[in-house]
Amino acid sequence: MAEKxxxxxxxxxxxxxxxxxxxxxxxxxxxxxxxxxxxxPALRALFPLVSHGxxxxxRCTRFPxxxxxxxxxxxxxxRFRVRxxxxxxxxxxxxxxxxxxxxxxxxxxxxxLPAGCGSAVDGTPDALExxx
Numbered sequence: 001m002a003e004k005x006x007x008x009x010x011x012x013x014x015x016x017x018x019x020x021x022x023x024x025x026x027x028x029x030x031x032x033x034x035x036x037x038x039x040x041p042a043l044r045a046l047f048p049l050v051s052h053g054x055x056x057x058x059r060c061t062r063f064p065x066x067x068x069x070x071x072x073x074x075x076x077x078x079r080f081r082v083r084x085x086x087x088x089x090x091x092x093x094x095x096x097x098x099x100x101x102x103x104x105x106x107x108x109x110x111x112x113l114p115a116g117c118g119s120a121v122d123g124t125p126d127a128l129e130x131x132x
Contacts, residue, residue, distance in 0.1 A: 011122035013061040014047050021048045021055075029053060030074055032101040037072075042110050045119035057109070059117060062124045068131060069117065070096055070109040080105035084112060 022034055029050045035054060037043045046057040049065060054073045058065035073081045077096065082096040082105055096112050099105035114131040121127050 011061060011120065013122055014045065014120050016049055017061070018044065021044060021050055025049060030102060033072060033074070033080065033105065036102040036106040037109075038109050040106050042117070043106060046117075047120040059120050059128050060125050061120055061122045064125060066097060066125050066128060068114070070112045072105045072109060082108045082112070 018038060021029065022036070022038060025099070030053070033055055034048075037048070043057060046059065046069065046080050047061045049056040049058060056071040056072055057069045058067070059069065067085050070084045073083065074106050075081055075091070078101070080099045080102065082094045082099065084096050085093055097108055099108055116129065116131050
């Protein structure tokens with residue numbers, strides 16, 4: 001069984017990765033977005049990823065990431081766009097919506113997490129249960 005963090009909801013690699021993401025330079029990721037996501041228990045239990053200013057989430061802690069959860073992209077003026085991958089391997093995306101603040105973007109992601117998402121598992125996507 002994977003080591004759990006203080007909350008007992010996610011493997012230790014999730015907590016460690018959140019610490020790294022929270023300490024990233026503001027030039028790499030919007031700090032308010034990271035803190036808003038970290039404050040949400042459902043998102044804090046997922047493995048966070050940062051790419052080109054976007055905040056993404058995985059249901060597993062090892063590459064290749066699960067690529068089946070909504071992600072947040074920055075827009076100009078402090079706004080955000082939330083997108084959902086169509087398929088587990090990311091062959092397409094659909095827009096979930098736009099948000100005027102980091103908090104709204106986080107709420108949008110949390111409300112679009114698939115049923116059965118749960119906490120990230122310490123492993124690759126092969127260790128994941130299929131989403132409903």
